[in-house]
């Protein structure tokens with residue numbers, strides 16, 4: 001039986017960690033849809049044309065370990081405004097969502113565009129400053145030299161592009177449950193998500 005959980009929100013709000021924990025808790029498959037856009041962005045940085053790169057994407061492309069850099073994140077956010085790029089990635093995401101045994105998809109437009117019929121929709125958010133601080137600590141731990149100010153500027157630029165684009169902009173679905181992690185640690189945020197999903201599963 002399919003059971004689809006859509007988790008959307010801005011960069012570094014905690015949706016990745018919540019998605020991984022929730023999928024492990026319920027034994028569901030997990031797709032980080034940002035990786036699709038990152039893989040296209042990485043190909044564009046290497047000289048490819050965005051739409052052709054999206055149409056030719058393979059699951060292998062999602063495994064590259066260069067997809068987590070700030071440069072690739074910005075490139076992902078830029079290719080994500082192109083309607084044909086988004087269209088090329090829809091079928092794969094919808095098929096994943098409907099697989100037997102349950103699926104968690106996290107991204108920006110899962111509850112609004114990709115899976116408007118999802119069984120559970122969560123919108124995970126936090127203030128830009130708190131998100132930038134988390135991302136700064138993550139990047140510093142990996143040896144990146146970006147300053148706090150660089151990371152905050154990056155987060156704000158990506159928010160503005162993701163929220164203001166014409167095509168599938170980042171926003172909460174009307175029936176999404178909002179989890180604001182500004183003042184929540186990750187355990188508390190995961191506990192809230194699990195509670196919402198359990199209530200929906202037994203309904």
Ligand code: DC
Nearest residue numbers: 011033034037076077080107108109
């Ligand atoms: O979640 P992330 O930071 O890995 O996403 C990278 C970029 O990809 C993000 O800034 C916007 C785009 N994206 C999107 O437009 N739609 C999605 N469902 C997921 C990501």
